[in-house]
Amino acid sequence: MNFLEFYGLKEDPFKLSPDPSYFYPTACHRVASDSLDYAVEHKEGFCLVYGEPGTGKTTILKVFMDKWKDRAEIALILTPRLSAEEFLMAVLDELNVTSQGEGKVHHLKAFRDFLLEKSGARRPVVIIVDEAQNMPDETLEELRLLSNFETEKEKLLQIILIGQPEIEQKLKKDNLKQLDQRIMVRARLHPLSEDEIVGYINHRLIMAGKGHLRLDDRIVNLVFKFSQGIPRLINVIASRTLMSAYLEGHNTVTPRHVKYAMDHLEGSELEGRGRTRTVAFYASVIGAAFALTLLIGYQLMSSKSDGARSDNGNAPLSISAEAGPGDTAPPPVHAKGKSKNRSSAD
Numbered sequence: 001m002n003f004l005e006f007y008g009l010k011e012d013p014f015k016l017s018p019d020p021s022y023f024y025p026t027a028c029h030r031v032a033s034d035s036l037d038y039a040v041e042h043k044e045g046f047c048l049v050y051g052e053p054g055t056g057k058t059t060i061l062k063v064f065m066d067k068w069k070d071r072a073e074i075a076l077i078l079t080p081r082l083s084a085e086e087f088l089m090a091v092l093d094e095l096n097v098t099s100q101g102e103g104k105v106h107h108l109k110a111f112r113d114f115l116l117e118k119s120g121a122r123r124p125v126v127i128i129v130d131e132a133q134n135m136p137d138e139t140l141e142e143l144r145l146l147s148n149f150e151t152e153k154e155k156l157l158q159i160i161l162i163g164q165p166e167i168e169q170k171l172k173k174d175n176l177k178q179l180d181q182r183i184m185v186r187a188r189l190h191p192l193s194e195d196e197i198v199g200y201i202n203h204r205l206i207m208a209g210k211g212h213l214r215l216d217d218r219i220v221n222l223v224f225k226f227s228q229g230i231p232r233l234i235n236v237i238a239s240r241t242l243m244s245a246y247l248e249g250h251n252t253v254t255p256r257h258v259k260y261a262m263d264h265l266e267g268s269e270l271e272g273r274g275r276t277r278t279v280a281f282y283a284s285v286i287g288a289a290f291a292l293t294l295l296i297g298y299q300l301m302s303s304k305s306d307g308a309r310s311d312n313g314n315a316p317l318s319i320s321a322e323a324g325p326g327d328t329a330p331p332p333v334h335a336k337g338k339s340k341n342r343s344s345a346d
């Protein structure tokens with residue numbers, strides 16, 4: 001009997017692929033998803049969804065695609081490290097637009113005709129760029145120029161940028177300010193709280209057929225500690241935890257299974273989290289070595305001067321290895337308007 005049969009599941013509940021049928025809308029995921037719908041329905045032009053790796057950005061865009069694929073023309077660009085020219089060609093290709101001649105003028109004319117035709121047919125045209133933080137500045141500028149296609153009444157093109165938080169910084173640069181000011185809808189994805197993790201895990205189990213698996217309440221805190229609420233890491237630890245419970249033939253998943261999984265996860269599966277821990281580890285080793293050197297040096301100096309003076313000025317040696325307060329998640333944001341008006345906590 002394999003793992004799925006043992007638990008009465010139809011499929012692996014914690015796959016790492018961004019499967020929209022598993023979408024669990026936490027407050028900020030719902031805001032982001034609704035924002036995209038709103039932006040397209042109201043022809044808002046530019047829209048931005050951003051968040052740390054693994055927080056569900058690609059999942060949100062898949063949910064959007066599922067909802068809109070029969071009602072809109074969508075160009076999905078997943079590899080945005082393209083020159084301005086390549087980007088335009090990729091968009092035309094995605095939308096099946098063919099131009100009558102060679103060269104940019106012809107391409108733009110074909111694109112404009114296409115936009116007008118779709119506007120007449122009341123079909124929105126949407127360009128979605130995933131991992132938009134990787135777009136070269138010139139390509140982002142090209143995108144802004146494309147967004148100029150409009151009639152007196154409405155924008156002909158809706159553009160959704162999805163990216164990691166550095167996209168926000170990038171858009172603050174002088175040469176991209178114009179684009180930044182056009183982003184009318186923004187939403188940030190945050191890691192899940194402990195309560196949301198409970199809902200998330202249950203939701204995925206139910207979608208996978210739930211079966212007869214039982215979860216000990218105490219595992220949630222451990223999963224939270226491991227994952228910091230990042231859905232991708234929740235999937236990683238949950239998947240290993242189920243496997244460890246299965247190997248023991250248990251129907252109830254207990255903290256011991258989570259700990260076992262944590263001990264056996266390593267390297268690539270931990271991605272950013274692993275990197276953070278490694279950096280923290282080396283920082284503490286270097287800190288300790290530095291402290292030790294100071295201490296030895298200090299004692300050598302004291303012992304040399306012991307004969308010369310009485311030892312009444314011993315300053316305490318203290319080195320703090322404490323890191324800053326980590327990534328506490330600010331509340332979900334759904335701000336409409338210029339980025340300058342938004343809180344800096346974002």
Ligand SMILES: Nc1ncnc2c1ncn2[C@@H]1O[C@H](COP(=O)(O)OP(=O)(O)O)[C@@H](O)[C@H]1O
Pocket residue numbers: 014015016017018019022023024025026029051052053054055056057058059060231232235
């Ligand atoms: N709201 C959510 N509901 C269900 N699964 C989610 C959600 N957010 C993230 N996930 C899962 O977490 C993993 C990483 O999500 P993904 O969308 O690829 O993140 P990102 O694009 O931000 O790196 C995927 O397995 C995805 O299914």
Ligand SMILES: [Mg+2]
Pocket residue numbers: 057058059130
């Ligand atoms: Mg992604």
